[in-house]
């Protein structure tokens with residue numbers, strides 16, 4: 080994040096009410112550490128990898144964040160993706176306010192989720208049916224359950240370097256030795272659960288062929304970030320992704336694209352559109368909630384019809400399809416379509432990455448900028464992953 084210590088472009092009650100010097104990030108971090116583990120509600124927010132304490136923000140507008148100290152920051156993160164239109168987009172804001180003046184939860188049927196579901200279905204027609212949930216993690220967890228039920232198989236195949244939220248069975252890493260031997264990558268994950276997941280490296284045709292020839296008949300589903308963008312930006316060869324799909328099909332396994340970050344981000348229809356493939360199942364999150372807690376899983380109607388109350392796979396949520404998130408998501412997608420936002424973002428991403436690379440080269444930094452559309456990643460030349468995240 081780059082800083083720009085100009086006067087605040089915003090005026091909020093929050094910053095005016097507090098005497099400067101009290102509401103410092105450092106002070107708040109001390110308070111936070113007493114209240115929540117490590118002072119944060121999600122680990123990356125601690126800025127641990129940066130060797131400094133985190134900045135606390137009080138408000139945001141457009142491309143800018145305002146810290147509690149009143150310092151303005153250019154935001155390259157956008158809440159990790161959901162805010163594709165920037166902070167407090169006026170159209171999203173209006174829709175959200177209108178919804179709040181109408182209702183903000185029903186715990187019952189409502190029409191708002193149908194509009195977002197229809198919009199998603201129009202953009203990605205292979206999503207014949209979907210179910211809204213409240214986070215990407217929940218979407219992935221639910222989709223795995225459906226995939227196991229649909230195939231009557233237990234194993235999940237995932238790839239090193241792909242992140243799928245904090246689902247127990249996917250918090251695993253490959254062990255040494257045999258392909259597919261795994262251990263958990265988080266304390267508290269049962270080894271039994273970890274062993275249900277097979278892990279192989281990305282971009283490794285041999286490992287892929289081997290795991291299918293040895294374990295193909297046990298694999299319920301192959302889970303893939305078609306554009307791995309959480310542990311570095313690990314852009315895959317399209318041939319590799321196509322090979323995954325071909326082998327899965329040949330062995331009766333389902334393919335699930337985890338497009339929580341790439342969906343409605345790199346193109347309207349995400350990587351499935353770019354690669355021209357129709358995964359059996361897909362998960363979305365981030366952009367589809369416009370900054371509110373929304374995720375969804377969906378895909379083939381015959382598979383999705385296994386979900387309760389129609390089928391035997393139980394999945395439910397008190398706040399699922401929360402109307403405020405539904406409106407924010409719908410308005411976000413509609414505005415992106417109207418503005419041809421994905422093309423604009425791609426062009427800007429290209430320009431930004433080129434300029435940044437020129438600057439880095441100009442100062443002799445041994446750093447490389449990779450990007451895909453508006454997603455970018457800076458790493459040391461010669462290594463493209465970041466193990467600290």
Ligand SMILES: *Cc1c(COP(=O)(O)O)cnc(C)c1O
Pocket residue numbers: 213214215216217219242243244245304309337338339340341364365374
């Ligand atoms: C962010 C992300 C998740 C997890 O979503 P949450 O809403 O944080 O639970 C899962 N998969 C991918 C690919 C993601 O980028």
